Amino acid sequence: MPGYANNPPRNSHFPQAEVPAVHLQDVSKHFGSIEAVNHVSFHVVGGSIVGLVGSDGAGKSTLLRMIAAMVRPSSGTIQIHGLDAASHKTGIKPLIGYMPQRFGLYLDLTVEENIEFFMDVFGVFGAERAKRKERYLGFSNLLPFIDRLAGALSGGMKQKLGLACVLAHEPKVLILDEPTNGVDPVSRQEFWGILGQMRQEGMAILISTAYLDEGEQCDQLVLMHKSRVLEVATPEAVQSHYSSLEEAMIHRIQEVDEGLMHEQFGL
Amino acid sequence: MNNSGSDAVMVEDLEKRFGRFVAVDKISFAVKKGEVFGLLGPNGAGKSTTIRMLCGIIAPTSGYGRVAGHDIFSEPEAIKHAIGYMSQKFSLYEDMTPYENIRFYLGVYEVPQEAWKERIEWVLDMARLQDVRYRITRELPPGWRQRLALGCALLHRPEILFLDEPTSGVDPITRRSFWEFINTLAAQGVTVFVTTHYMDEARNCQRLVMINEGKIAAMGSPSEIIAEVFPCRPEADLSDVFIHLMARRGE
């Protein structure tokens, strides 16, 4: 067992020194005897995109679900804008927008009815409602399809609608779990365009992805493997002398489990 | 094999209409034996329709095509025995074990009984699933299920392997080992036909066809296509080409 647990991640300097939007301190999660997330610490500040990359089954989804207050950590603390995620579950939900891996939209509802449902739940009414609908559906180029049933949208459009829905209550922290799986490059580019815009507006964005060309667009990368964080650094620092981010990541992971490549799913 | 020359797949003016909607609009291309060939396009461009016509699952509206020497209009059943097909959904029975899945596909592909034992061991070794052969497939990690699905598609030793978005949602490490294996297969003479919209997968292909709205937008090796679309931008890559060619489409 390599000694990464005691090796604190190299935190590079973040531009701002205020209270971080997301702060994880020594967070672990066990399901029975299986360790899904093992002593993870890092933070995300407003106005930045942090990418969560790593092998399948590394614990990325579990980590994101804990940050979104969907499951409680077994130990450690998660703070969202200074509020403890476990004890202030209802308090932090308005602060976050979470798009799970298989984000469920209501396919028998139209584009407009879907986003209106999210605004209903968060109590967004009146002039603000129309404004946000215009803004977030506009961002996603979905305004021409406002009356189309969500079930009749292409995969890429569905994901953009999902993003518009979780943005509609204007959260401070955006948590996205592999949002671009199965999405074509054109829609992916539009998707990342929206994320860039949100970053500029000061949102803290945490996104997991299996695609390292997306990893390159993040401000920070969190590299996870076998429930542990191997590294927290900028994409450039992670890549270091390797020819590509993918190459660098595969080498890091191989270092960890010497020769056990591909078999790292935790049987 | 009959006299279809060196082409594993060949189509001319292939067309598929659903009512008034033209899903595939008179496309023509050819895939050489032992080639890794990519069919690229955004969601809804006609990729799946094309691959389903080539695999004998649906009949084309018009045109001409041969797969593994068999006519796609008149001999779809012969085609199904000559090819292996793996879709993004992996088409496995998730409530059965890998062993049971393999046995099912051996039966479906009419592999002779005497070869079963040897094929089962071969697939389990190849997919590194020996230890989990009696576990329920649903419980296996996505990367392992992917290897099992690939193994099942190869059980009858097909000449051509069709992969429909094979690595959607699997991690970069698994993806890399998947492609290493595909390249080994190609080196052994198996023709590999892949649809994808991930450009890092497309880079593994020797030749590509990009389609958009049922029509061919570009054809050639990755470097040829880049040079053709962006003659003055040596730093451009396939993603840039793709976005340039596909950006304008009516959804």
Next chain:
Amino acid sequence: MNPVIIKAIARKEFYHLVRDFRSMYLAFMIPLLLILMFGYALSLDVDSVRTVVVDHDKTEVSRDFVRKLNASSYFEITHHLNDSSTAVRYLDQGLTTMAIVIPPEWTEDLKADRTASLQVLIDGSDPNFAGISRGYITAFVEAYNRDRLISFLNRKGMEVIKPPVDGRIRVWFNEDLDSRNFIVPGIIAIIIMIVGAMLTSLVIAREYENGTMETIRSLPVGGGELLLGKAIPYFLIALIDVLVAVFMGQVLFGVVMKSSFSLLVLASTIYISVALSLGLLISIATKSQLVANQMAILITFLPSLLLSNFVFPVGNMPRIFQLLTCIIPATYFIDILNGIYLRGLGIAHLWPSYLVLVGMLIVLSNIGFALLRREGM
């Protein structure tokens, strides 16, 4: 409990409902069909018994007997036949339900004070109907005997004597013995179970199947808000169905309530809520629309139909089923409705049934709520 969130969920659920053809059909068409079917086709009453007569006697007396038979509203003489074998053939082919054979010398026997026998053949393939027909003809023969006796005594110049015991039977609560009066309350109970429990058994399972449960959980929606929001559209539909059933019962079948309408609305409100909590509970527990639907049929619809004293009298059932009826909500609801429709009872008499229903509601909704909480809502 935030009303804004409940409204958001209810509105969304309403969209699902109107977009889903099958749900709409179940919500509106099935209740209508049930009312019409039970009201018209499945009436449990026997209006008139189709009868054929074979008169071998052919006298004034026998013809008078047949005339009297036909004049009563209980029998409808369709054919006069010449021999018994034809009558048997009519019975075999289902052309008639009853055959009456008057033997030769019937009048002679009567006049000679010998017992004059009358042959009556009844089609027993429907025991219920056969039993009723038998009752009718027995009563008719007894009345005929009495009339003959009285006229005989009169002719002899004797005083009209009164029969020693004159059983004056009066049916209470349902004077006409019209089974429609009984069917309408039963129908209402079943409609509510269909709309309330079978429809709602799908709604949470649907969220799980479509992966939208994860979405809901990521939103600031509490378990109570989710359940309440989902229940509201179905509650309204079930209430509309009840009112339609009451209205149709009155207009089409002339079934009129004897006591207050508000008591009926109160009972329906509670019973609908019980059905909704049961449906939602099934939905949470099964997480699959298919299983939920099967469960709903098995544990809500069928018992309401079979064990609620509606179609089959509970008194004739084995003890174990009699005990089972005690835990079926429909039993209490039908009890209340019978009280309202047939007996004209008020809350003073009906409160125990109301109380049981309220108790069921509290138990079921709390189990559902607890299950959702265990799922992390």
